[in-house]
Amino acid sequence: MARVPEAHYQRRSIAAIVVYVAIVMLARTPAREATNLPLQLLLALLPVAPMIYVIWLLARRIWTSDELEQRTHLVGLGVATGVVAVVSLIGGFLAAGKLMSLEGAASFLLFIFPLLLLIYTATRAWVARRYGIDTLCENDGVPLYQKFGVGALLMTGVAIWSYAKGIDAFGLGVVAGMAGALAAGALAFGVRRWRSRRNARAAP
Amino acid sequence: MINRVRELRGDHAWSQADLAERLDVSRQTVNAIETGKYDPSLPLAFRIAKLFRQPIESIFEPGRIDS
Numbered sequence: 001m002a003r004v005p006e007a008h009y010q011r012r013s014i015a016a017i018v019v020y021v022a023i024v025m026l027a028r029t030p031a032r033e034a035t036n037l038p039l040q041l042l043l044a045l046l047p048v049a050p051m052i053y054v055i056w057l058l059a060r061r062i063w064t065s066d067e068l069e070q071r072t073h074l075v076g077l078g079v080a081t082g083v084v085a086v087v088s089l090i091g092g093f094l095a096a097g098k099l100m101s102l103e104g105a106a107s108f109l110l111f112i113f114p115l116l117l118l119i120y121t122a123t124r125a126w127v128a129r130r131y132g133i134d135t136l137c138e139n140d141g142v143p144l145y146q147k148f149g150v151g152a153l154l155m156t157g158v159a160i161w162s163y164a165k166g167i168d169a170f171g172l173g174v175v176a177g178m179a180g181a182l183a184a185g186a187l188a189f190g191v192r193r194w195r196s197r198r199n200a201r202a203a204p
Numbered sequence: 205m206i207n208r209v210r211e212l213r214g215d216h217a218w219s220q221a222d223l224a225e226r227l228d229v230s231r232q233t234v235n236a237i238e239t240g241k242y243d244p245s246l247p248l249a250f251r252i253a254k255l256f257r258q259p260i261e262s263i264f265e266p267g268r269i270d271s
Contacts, residue, residue, distance in 0.1 A: 003228065066229035067245050068236060131236040 003064045004057075010142040012057055014150055020050040021154050025161050051113060068131060076124030084116045145193055148186035155179035206265045210238040212256045227251055240267075 024047045031043035062073045088109075095105035125135040159175045213223050213234075220238070224231040227248065236242035237252075244252065253260040 003230075066233050067248060068233040068242050069230055128232075131232075131241045132239055133232040133236060 001060075001064050003066075004061045007142060009057055009061045010147070013054055014142065014147065016050040016054045016057070018150065018154060020047055020054075021158060023047045023050065025158060029165075068133075072124045072128045072131075072133070072135075075127045076120040079123040080116045080120035083119050084112055087115065088112060143189070143193060145186045145190035148182050148189055152179055152182035152186050155182055205243045206240065206267050207237065208263050209234070209252060212258070212263065213238070216256075223255075226255055 027043045027046050031040055031046075034040040034043055062070060065073060091100070091105055091108040094100040095102060095108075100108070121135075128135045155175055156179045159172060159179050162172050162175055209223075213220070218226075220231045220234045224234045227234070229248070233242065237244055249260055249264055253263055256263065
């Protein structure tokens, strides 16, 4: 199987995440209000589809990676799996001990996969640095400021939607805070890219 | 391990990306091998030797071996 170009993987992952967020926002209320059980099941599980696509993209990317890349993926996934296992156990036992409501436990579960991806990405970047590899390299894949920009737009959309739907102040604050943090990240990485390009042009 | 990959690549006037494509690895992996930060597996070392038409021991030499 041919190697998967980084940009190809990243563009499709970002598109899948945009679709995921859109489905979560649009299908949540109809899923709760549907009276037909198969339709309710379909609407409730619809957000899983783009995430399965992301997992398939990731699996394909790892499968077609070279030996050094596979090593960094393995360490990243290993550490992420370990952390997620511990967090899941904590959540499970808190719910079993009635220290957390079932709805809270369900919300907790929704954050498991994003947490896994976050820890995997951070650990892989850390391991790769030992080999002189910058996984945040601006030359490979979608530029960071664009990724953060898309994230900021998505979270802004979710915040507006949450406000319109009258979601509680805490939830709205979390989403708006995430949108602001992502926008700040987009700005910081945009400035970094602009400065590095300006320095490269100025170099003899 | 010490290697002559950068020198041999230079002799062929290939960029890291050119060599990476010929070896079916990433450019960053080529860079890690050249800078001695990563020692390739035996199959990859043989691929490198075959590509440069040199015996493997003339490209890769053991560095300091810690006891």
